[in-house]
Amino acid sequence: MATIRDVAKLADVSVSTVSLALSNPARVSPKTLEKIRQAIASVGFVADPLAQSLARGRSRMIGFVVGNVGNPFFGDIRRELENYALDHEHFVVVTDSSGKTARERAMVEHLIGLKTAGLALAPSGYDQEYLDFVASLNVPIVCFDQKVAGIERDFVGSDNYLAGAMLTEHLLQLGHRRIAFITGPSHMHTATERYRGFAETMANAGVEVNSNFVVDGQFTRTAGYEAAMRLLIQPERPTAILGANNTVALSALQAMQELGFRCPEDISLAMIDNVQWSSVITPRITMVVQDTLALGGIIARRLMHRITNPQGAVEPPQDFVLTPKFVPGNSCRRI
Amino acid sequence: MATIRDVAKLADVSVSTVSLALSNPARVSPKTLEKIRQAIASVGFVADPLAQSLARGRSRMIGFVVGNVGNPFFGDIRRELENYALDHEHFVVVTDSSGKTARERAMVEHLIGLKTAGLALAPSGYDQEYLDFVASLNVPIVCFDQKVAGIERDFVGSDNYLAGAMLTEHLLQLGHRRIAFITGPSHMHTATERYRGFAETMANAGVEVNSNFVVDGQFTRTAGYEAAMRLLIQPERPTAILGANNTVALSALQAMQELGFRCPEDISLAMIDNVQWSSVITPRITMVVQDTLALGGIIARRLMHRITNPQGAVEPPQDFVLTPKFVPGNSCRRI
DNA sequence: CAGCTCTATCGAACCGGTTCGATTTAATCA
DNA sequence: TGATTAAATCGAACCGGTTCGATAGAGCTG
Incomplete structure (x- = not known):
């Protein structure tokens, strides 16, 4: 690898001039610049990014x-x-x-x-x-x-609050009252906001939320699946499930399929955030997506x-x- | 940020000794090592990875x-x-x-x-x-x-040849003869090998491949969709489609759904490589997966x-x- | 105890750039 | 034309480590 000193030697200028020519060509005379250009080309010089970073900080x-x-x-x-x-x-x-x-x-x-x-x-x-x-x-x-x-x-x-609220409102409009919510980790802002959107919209509509209908899915596949199973084995099942993110919602869909529940005939499902192949997942999930x-x-x-x-x-x-x-x-x- | 010189000064040894102590403690006397350890701890020294990389190359x-x-x-x-x-x-x-x-x-x-x-x-x-x-x-x-x-x-x-061959053999076993293949880019080894697995297995079974049944999906969503459409609008449709990768196969599934073809009732589908949510895609796609x-x-x-x-x-x-x-x-x- | 070997430590050069004050050169003005 | 100023270039220090030959002292041998 050619270094800046090789270039300087060949162009017959100092190392600092080469450096200057590279960082601020306007401050170097045209003929010196040309000499340096030629030298750079002839030795195939490329500045070492590591050395640059070290020097520049x-x-x-x-x-x-x-x-x-x-x-x-x-x-x-x-x-x-x-x-x-x-x-x-x-x-x-x-x-x-x-x-x-x-x-x-x-x-x-x-x-x-x-x-x-x-x-x-x-x-x-x-x-x-x-x-x-x-x-x-x-x-x-x-x-x-x-x-x-x-x-x-x-x-x-x-606006995660809005995301939760939109889907909740949609389900309420469709006549659902027994709506379950699969949450994410409570230390995550997206999770708490989405839940708040759900809870407040329900409250504003005067619908009480069954405490068994709020389960923790951790935004992960395994926890989401488990949470969904807990919802599905209850004698008083929800008529709709709202997943706080794509992972828990699709885990819920999987759980529903495995237990033989049809979606949306038996249970409706909605989720926040898209997934890659949502267009070929049956049924097509109603969702709120981010731009x-x-x-x-x-x-x-x-x-x-x-x-x-x-x-x-x-x-x-x-x-x-x-x-x-x-x-x-x-x-x-x-x- | 504390540098190695700060450590050296505090421990009252040379810079090179500190460096040696860090890279090869055994070659430094116990009491010197201890002094250096203390100095490092007290100034909170962490070696700069950039400087190390530059020096070490x-x-x-x-x-x-x-x-x-x-x-x-x-x-x-x-x-x-x-x-x-x-x-x-x-x-x-x-x-x-x-x-x-x-x-x-x-x-x-x-x-x-x-x-x-x-x-x-x-x-x-x-x-x-x-x-x-x-x-x-x-x-x-x-x-x-x-x-x-x-x-x-x-x-x-x-073994991509085998991957293509396995699925082809499976479809042949099920009685399919009009099998279409959506390929990947011809400059990709995986694409050509998978196709070779398909073509040779077909040839070995004495089944001729309709040239209209081999279409280029580029391993991408758009090209895969287009390729699948070309297959589906033919008067003499294939009875099965084999996608050379997950993307083209699922694009084909999407195309089938949009045109109203049922899978597998109207057309069978198989693919190479899994996708994240394959378990909730209906139907569950028959596939060959890599470990x-x-x-x-x-x-x-x-x-x-x-x-x-x-x-x-x-x-x-x-x-x-x-x-x-x-x-x-x-x-x-x-x- | 001189001569020799080992071990611990050090100093200086080096990795490959940047930066900035100092110096040289060129241009401008009185 | 000499003084002044601006532009171009340079030298040396620096970024923060590593490496290796040199050196001093300790320990061993005959």
């Missing part, structure tokens, strides 16, 4: 930290961010915490060690120590999906803005909350 | 390059690799080329620039120049999924072996080909 990498890259929700956002970052000569490194807080923290630490230019972070869990840690970082960070009280950063997400492309775009622009703009770094944090969209399917019947 | 990162991290096939492999790497104090950075060769190359170049310890690479496309580039890298690389002629590296994958956990484990061990073992780096490349598994569903009927 900052790299051109952006860290993307989520709990599950396989989730299409995160996948779409990642793609948007990646495209935008690439256009601005930044490079996205993706890390997956598998939803484990300890691992998430280790990954953030690692990315900080890499002197990443910025972080797009979907926190999956946290304790006070972790919050302090995140607060102590002086790197641009845009949080998304999970709004965490105590993290004073830009936040990009959807992942828009979210990804906002995250990307906001993060790059803070990274590239000198004063962008000190702007006060801002929240961007998008309205989710209702997508009717045929998994909810009128009763 | 090698980092503790492993690059993971695939065309679509959202695909559960790659997701499982990523998880296995990540767990194993973490156990060996290595860190996986994931990059997604979105199936674009140019981007894939840029990502590999970037990872090499980061002086990654090794690469797990699922090539999605290539030209001669790219092959030469990969060949020129003297970093441990384990290729997987796509076997590329011209890349002399370890390879981990499944992603085993693949991931082999990739991880092989790569770490080459990285950590001094002589591992020079071992000749080896192929690991696993046998895929037949998973019956109810998407294929006897005729």
Whole structure:
């Protein structure tokens, strides 16, 4: 590998001039610039990103930290961010915490060690120590999906209260009263908000919620399946199930199928968030979806803005909350 | 951030001794070691990974390059690799080329620039120049999924010929003769092998393949859908469709549903590779699946072996080909 | 006790860039 | 034309580690 000193020697200028020519060509005389250009071309010089990062104290990498890259929700956002970052000569490194807080923290630490230019972070869990840690970082960070009280950063997400409320209202309109709700982890903002949307809408309609009808699905497949089973074996079954996310809802569908319940004839089902092959799942699930492309775009622009703009770094944090969209399917019947 | 010089000053030893104590404690006297330990603890020293990588010419990162991290096939492999790497104090950075060769190359170049310890690479496309580039890298690389002629590296994958043959044989056994095949990109090894498995099995059974029954689905959703439509509008329709991967097969299912064909009553369907929610897709698709956990484990061990073992780096490349598994569903009927 | 070997530690160069004050060169003005 | 100023270039220190030959002291041998 050719180094900057090889180039300097060949162009017969100092190392610092080559460096200057690279970072600010306007401040180098045209003929020197040309000599340097030729030298660079002839030895095939490419600056070592590691050395640059060390010297600058900052790299051109952006860290993307989520709990599950396989989730299409995160996948779409990642793609948007990646495209935008690439256009601005930044490079996205993706890390997956598998939803484990300890691992998430280790990954953030690692990315900080890499002197990443910025972080797009979907926190999956946290304790006070972790919050302090995140607060102590002086790197641009845009949080998304999970709004965490105590993290004073830009936040990009959807109106989860509304998402829960919309589906609840839809089921009420169809005549359902015995509506069950499969929740997510109580420490997650999306989970609590969606539940709040459900509970308040029910209360506003004057419908009491049977306490056996609220079960914890942890946003995971196994817990969701188990939670659904608990709902289905009750003598007084719900007429509709609302899944707080795609995973628990589809786990519920699986449980229903295995026990021989038909959807929507026996039990209606609705969920928040799309999945990849929803169009071939029978019945087509009625859902509320987030505008992942828009979210990804906002995250990307906001993060790059803070990274590239000198004063962008000190702007006060801002929240961007998008309205989710209702997508009717045929998994909810009128009763 | 505390540097190694701060530690040296506090422990009243030289910088090089601190470095030695960190990398090879046995060669430092016990009392010096203790002084250094205390100093490290009191200033909270953590070595800068960037500076280490620059000085060593090698980092503790492993690059993971695939065309679509959202695909559960790659997701499982990523998880296995990540767990194993973490156990060996290595860190996986994931990059997604979105199936674009140019981007894939840029990502590999970037990872090499980061002086990654090794690469797990699922090539999605290539030209001669790219092959030469990969060949020129003297970093441990384990290729997987796509076997590329011209890349002399370890390879981990499944027997794709067998995968195609197994499903074809199954359909023949059920009495199908008019079997259609939706292929993947012809430059992909998995695609050509799976097709070969289909074609040869058909030939061996003495069944001629209608040339209109072989359509190109590019392993993508849009092309797969289009290809399926072309099959379904023919006056002489196939009685069974075999999708060369999950994406094209499910696109075909969608096309069938939209045109009002029932599966398997009107047309049978089988596919290679699982998807996340196959258990709630109706009908349950008959498929051949790869053992992603085993693949991931082999990739991880092989790569770490080459990285950590001094002589591992020079071992000749080896192929690991696993046998895929037949998973019956109810998407294929006897005729 | 001189001569030799080992062990522990050190100093300096190095990895490959960036940065900034100092210096040289060129252009502008009185 | 000499003084002044701006533009171009340079040198050296720096980022934060690693590495390796040199050195000093301890321990062993004859």
